Amino acid sequence: MSIRIHIENCDDSFPCPEGSNVLRAMECLGRRGIPVGCRGGGCGVCKVRVLAGEYRNETISRACVSVEEEAEGYSLACKLIPEGDLRLRVIGKMARSFDATRGGFHFYGTPSAASHRS
Numbered sequence: 001m002s003i004r005i006h007i008e009n010c011d012d013s014f015p016c017p018e019g020s021n022v023l024r025a026m027e028c029l030g031r032r033g034i035p036v037g038c039r040g041g042g043c044g045v046c047k048v049r050v051l052a053g054e055y056r057n058e059t060i061s062r063a064c065v066s067v068e069e070e071a072e073g074y075s076l077a078c079k080l081i082p083e084g085d086l087r088l089r090v091i092g093k094m095a096r097s098f099d100a101t102r103g104g105f106h107f108y109g110t111p112s113a114a115s116h117r118s
Ligand code: FES
Pocket: 035, 036, 037, 038, 039, 040, 041, 042, 043, 044, 045, 046, 047, 064, 076, 077, 078, 079
C-alpha cells in the first residue's frame, strides 16, 4: 500500500512506507517540510495537526501534546504512524520558518545569484 503525506504549509507531499513514522519517512527522502528535533517525542518541534486521514500515535509526551489536543488531531510527526493518506499542518515551535504562506518556504542557505538578476 502506498501512503502519501501532504504538508499544507509548504504544499508538498511525499510517500511514507507502511509502519514508518512521518518524520522518519520525510528525512529518508531528504525532504524538509517538518522541523526535526529530538526524533523521540520529547521536544515538540515536529508538532503537527492532522487535518484528514487515518493514523495512530505512538506514546507521546503530554508536555508536548495534551489529551485534549490529541483528540483534536494534534500529534508529533516522529510518533505519528499513518494508516492511509494524511493531510497535515506543521504547528510546532519552528513552523513559521517552514510556512509558505508567510513569505515563502525557506531552505537553509542563501538564495542563488540568479534570483537577484534583473
Ligand atoms: S522531533 Fe522532538 S518531538 Fe518530534
